[in-house]
Amino acid sequence: MTTAAPLTAVVTGASSGIGRATAARLAADGWRVLAVARRGDRLAHLASQTGCEVLEVDVTSDESVAALRARVDDLFGGRLNALVNIAGGALGVETVAEADLDKWQGMYDTNVLGAVRVTRELLPALRASERGDIVLLTSTAAQAAYEGGAGYNAAKAGEHMLADALRLELNGEPIRVIEVAPGMVRTEEFSLVRLGGDRAAADAVYDGVDRPLTAEDCADVIAYAVNAPHHVVLDLVTIRPLAQAANHKVARHRGL
Numbered sequence: 454m455t456t457a458a459p460l461t462a463v464v465t466g467a468s469s470g471i472g473r474a475t476a477a478r479l480a481a482d483g484w485r486v487l488a489v490a491r492r493g494d495r496l497a498h499l500a501s502q503t504g505c506e507v508l509e510v511d512v513t514s515d516e517s518v519a520a521l522r523a524r525v526d527d528l529f530g531g532r533l534n535a536l537v538n539i540a541g542g543a544l545g546v547e548t549v550a551e552a553d554l555d556k557w558q559g560m561y562d563t564n565v566l567g568a569v570r571v572t573r574e575l576l577p578a579l580r581a582s583e584r585g586d587i588v589l590l591t592s593t594a595a596q597a598a599y600e601g602g603a604g605y606n607a608a609k610a611g612e613h614m615l616a617d618a619l620r621l622e623l624n625g626e627p628i629r630v631i632e633v634a635p636g637m638v639r640t641e642e643f644s645l646v647r648l649g650g651d652r653a654a655a656d657a658v659y660d661g662v663d664r665p666l667t668a669e670d671c672a673d674v675i676a677y678a679v680n681a682p683h684h685v686v687l688d689l690v691t692i693r694p695l696a697q698a699a700n701h702k703v704a705r706h707r708g709l
């Protein structure tokens with residue numbers, strides 16, 4: 454009797470939050486996972502806890518992403534079943550009138566160009582596997598604008614268009630393009646990074662909200678999508694906590 458080889462995945466943004474939970478979840482599901490981000494200490498901890506392979510990668514660097522491709526060739530024999538693009542995030546909450554263009558550039562560089570760079574580099578390995586998935590972790594910020602959100606709205610909407618164009622371009626090939634768009638997810642760093650390290654302001658984002666989504670909730674959805682029979686494509690999955698009806702419509706209970 455022969456045993457099928459484990460499926461292989463690269464997960465970006467795996468040093469914290471949704472990426473970390475997704476890498477851990479896929480490893481627990483029996484996938485061989487190469488988990489990548491910039492911070493090696495956090496990756497080493499993930500490796501020791503989950504058995505994931507890890508590599509320090511900056512998705513904004515051509516050289517770093519070329520090294521990722523070389524590692525995929527070494528580790529997985531150049532055959533990759535899933536690329537899960539999670540690296541990214543938001544920088545700032547300035548209005549358009551007060552826009553900080555360096556932050557806008559930073560959000561475009563990671564969420565859009567980072568995802569394109571990694572996808573372009575790993576597409577040959579996804580093709581070689583003959584059972585490929587490209588997951589793009591966008592946001593409900595891609596679907597509706599909000600005050601103070603324009604830079605992030607624009608970046609995530611750009612990433613959404615990347616998913617849609619890729620799906621058309623890859624039609625007829627054995628590669629699914631899956632977009633997962635969460636609303637409010639309480640992760641350790643997302644709001645802290647967005648708000649420049651202001652802990653009180655970051656905590657206030659979730660103030661009085663009954664059970665924001667967790668990183669594990671998102672990882673569940675991603676795992677469902679990539680483990681589903683390969684002819685079944687979850688094109689776009691929007692997930693929100695029950696307390697959130699829209700980006701700007703969140704039930705908050707004071708004194709919970």
Ligand SMILES: NC(=O)c1ccc[n+]([C@@H]2O[C@H](COP(=O)([O-])OP(=O)(O)OC[C@H]3O[C@@H](n4cnc5c(N)ncnc54)[C@H](OP(=O)(O)O)[C@@H]3O)[C@@H](O)[C@H]2O)c1
Nearest residue numbers: 466468469470471491492511512540541542592638640643
């Ligand atoms: N939390 C939410 O409410 C929410 C909602 C919808 C969508 N999202 C999206 O979900 C994704 C993950 O968010 P999260 O909440 O898990 O935030 P997080 O904890 O801040 O995670 C962001 C991850 O991206 C990595 N990253 C950032 N810049 C990178 C770069 N240049 N190269 C490589 N890795 C980089 C970070 O690792 P290093 O710093 O170690 O590189 C980190 O692992 C993001 O794309 C975010 O926009 C979040």
